[in-house]
Every structure is written in structure tokens, then in C-alpha cells.
Amino acid sequence: MYFIIRANAIFICFLALILWAASPVSVAEEPMVVPELTGKVIQGGLIRGRLPVGSQPSIDGEHIEQNSEGYFVFGFGRDAAPEAVFSWRDALGQEQSMRLSVEQREYPTQYVEGVPQKTVTPDPSKLARIQNESRLVRESRAQLHHNDYFLSPFVIPLKGPVTGVYGSQRVYNGVPKRPHYGIDYAAPVGTPVVAPADAIVTLVHPDMYYSGGTLIMDHGFGLSSTFIHLSEILVEEGQRVKQGQAVAKVGAGGRASGPHLDWRINWFDTRIDPALVLNSPPVP
Template sequence: MLINPMRIVLILAMLFTCFPALSSTKLMMVMQIEAVAGGYAIIQAKPGVTLYLRDQEIFTDSEGFAGIGFSRDAGGLYDLVAKASDGRQETETIWVASRQFNVQYVNGVESSRVTPPASVTERIQREAEQVWRARQGGHDLNHWREDTFIAPISGPVTGVYGSQRFYNGEPRSPHWGIDYAAPQGTPVKTPAGGTVVLAEPDLYYSGGTVIVDHGGGLSSSFLHLSQLGVKVGDRLSQGDIIGAVGSTGRSTGPHLDWRMNLHGERVDAALWLTDAAD
């Protein structure tokens, strides 16, 4: 079965109920999908079924749900395979559309934040490991597939996912989030419920940083905050305030950088918003 290359949302009366209510014969169902680079898919498998994407096993939660992230460079056919313990096997072929990304030039950045001195190399590496560990999640939460995500603040979008960044004319990694311009101190809300897994006031590149685990391997990161309103371990409901807009870290003015990560894949946060297809 070939999945439509563009956004498909299957509106089912029993979208997130147990699998037998959806089908008594299929081993899996694609529940929601943004089949583009930076997108994602939500799959539900029957009990006892193991899922594989391009031969890599996919984590499923206690109810058989799995989240798959497609990288910035993704494109082409992806075979999603379900294997049952009795030997049955089922395959869905997903076409993931590639994307073209903008180039963005950011000038006026403090030179030490573009080419850091050797004296901060160890700090940068330590902080990167800290962020990586936080994004591993592990909380058995359903917010990632039950909440309808909302924007963390309102304001002009000044940066988008995937754009190639040049800082002071020097090429650096692509931008992985959505930048919202907003006045210093603007409250920042969590777009969906979750648990705080990182709350650091001063990381070298991202400044004041909060990471929220939504469950299912999905997390949100909020960068450049001027204030933190939460601590590690806090349980949040959608709309709770996690901090305030700032210009800390590698930044040229007050804004929020909101990023999302799904099982280690950097995905486009814009595609999780309800107006993503508008």
C-alpha cells in the first residue's frame, strides 16, 4: 500500500482507542502522518507486533503506538514492516517527499558564539551530552499522541526549520526550530503536556533552556529564555508557563527558538501545529 506523499490525517471516531476497534485483521494502522522531510508518522500496532522501518526496529509504547521521525534530508520510499509472533507480516510503503530549504544570514552575532575559543570546548561538549541525555525521555506519557499541539507564543516567525544558517557570513549547522520574535519577558507556554527533563539557565549556545518530554520519544526544547519557570521533574499540562522570552546564548535579539526531537530525529515543530496544512 502506498501512502499519499503529502499530509494525511485520518479522522477516526476512535482514533486513539485500542487497535481491535480499528481492524480485526491488520497488524498495524498509520494513524497520522506528515510524509515530508522533517515530518513524522504515528503508527498503532496490534499487541505482540514488532515494527521496523528500513530494517530498524521501532519503539512502541504500552498500547502499541509508535512515533517515527523523518530527517531533514529524508526523501523517497520507506518500507514500514509489521511482524507478528505467529509469523505473519505486513508492509506499508510510505513515500516521503523531500523539501527545499532557505538560506538565512544572521549578522551581528558575538564572534565567540560563532567560533568559540578553545577554553569553552569542554563546556560545549558537556552541555551537548546533557541535552542528549535529557532528550532520551523515558516517561510513559501519552501527551505526544493525545494533545493537540499549540504554539508556545504568538509573534512573527523569523526563522524556520531546516534553513541553512550563516552567522556573520560563516556557514554553520541548519536551523532546527521555529524562531518567534517577541518582547523580552513574554511568557512561554508548553505546547502540550509533559515532564520537564532539563532546565538550565545558561547553556553556551542556547542560553536559558527548558526541555519537556511529551512521551513516546517526543520532546520540545525552548531556547534563549531570560527566565525559567520550571524545574526538572515538574509535570505540566498544555499551556503551563515554562519561562520567558529572552536573548541568551547565541542570539541577536529577544526571541524564542522552539525545537522538537522524536527518537533522536530532529523534526519540524511547525508540522505538529493544528494549522500546519493551512
């Protein structure tokens, strides 16, 4: 088998390594269709690819939807296992698969002091509100929109010092909490933030318990961006936004020690590292 690789040198080297590990069972003498995959196979990594329409690709048994031209997207979570199996059906309907070695990462621990104590040890009376808000976020990210915005390169939503990174173990006011899944950019309250790629707005909430003003934008086929701690949101649910369009303003609501934008990327409920998406090579 072989790969058709259209990526930069780093990814070419990396995929060359995969070549050694990947060994689909081939049907005798039938021309083998191989997936074109772009991106880094690493925890938090985003993979975009293409196969003939109807190939029914999947990753570790989870179905991956293709667009009308056969393009698709999927990703690896923060704690993805060292090996994943990518499968698809060939022209004869035979199942093909290959193993992907998922690069494992080490995450730093970050100590954050000065967040409101109620966001570290919430009052039990707030539990129903917290659960309701997390359900809204889950439902928003579970939506499947057939838009091709996921294929475009992404741009940074805000120029500012990065004060938090994907994956870090977080200790708030001395209490260990869940890892951090976004990139934090520090900026004064009111600084405009822009859409990193074209999107449909799927959730606007003025003030969530943990995340303050919260905005979710869907880039299609399960890929979404979430902005949190916003002081103001300039768009409405259902609205189409363009890459670079101002969609909200920086705030400090929720569990934050100061004003900043926290930008997260998901493939459905899988959390992706936005830094890897920014550096991802263009999709051919």
C-alpha cells in the same frame, strides 16, 4: 491491503498515493492487520499511529516503542532519504513491511548578522563546556518516558512573528553553520512561553553556550520539545507541566541576534519540524 484513514483530506490524498507504493507480503487468508498512520510522510514530518500491542513496529530498522494501547510515534529528519521502510509483525509473528515515499523539501538559506562572535568562532578553551552541554541535551532527548502526551494536539508556545523556520541553512556573521531546526518567534525579553503539550521536564539549564537558557520537555515515547535562548525558566526537572502552562520567559542568550523563542521538536535524536506537528491532524 487497505488503510483505515482518519485524517483530513490532504492526508487522505497523500496516503492514497502511498497505497500504490505499499505492498506488504501477506500471509495467505490470514486477516491482514494494517497500521493506522496519521501525519505527513515528508522530511521533518511526524507520524503517529497504532497497531495491535506487540507488533514491534520499526522504521528503517529502528525499533518503535508502543504504548499499552498500541499507539506509537516516529518521525523523519531534515535530510531523510526519499524512501523509508516501515515494518511490523502480524498476528502470526510474520514480518510485514511497506515502503513509504518521503517527500523531499528544499530549504532556504538565512543570513543572520549581529550574533555574538564568540558563538560563531568559539575560543578553544570553551570546547569542553560546549561538549558537556551537548551531551546533557543528547541524554535528555534519549530518555524513554511512557507518557501518552505525544498523542494530543500541540499549541503554539508564543504568539509572535515567526523569524526563523525549520531546516534553513544558516550563515551567522558571514560564516556557514549547521542548519536551523526550530521555529523562531520574536518577542521582548521576559515574554512568557507556554508548554505546547503536556510534558515531563527533563532538562533545565540556565545558560548554555550556544542556546542560553535551555528547557527540554518530554511528551512521551521519545517526543520532546526544546525551548532555547530563555531568560528565565519557571519549572524544575522532573516536574509535570500542562499544555498552556507558562514554563519560561523569552531571552536572547547564546547564539541569538535579539530576543526570541526557538522551539524545537525531536523524536529522540531525529529533528522534527514543529510547524508540521502544529498542523498535524488529531490522532483517533
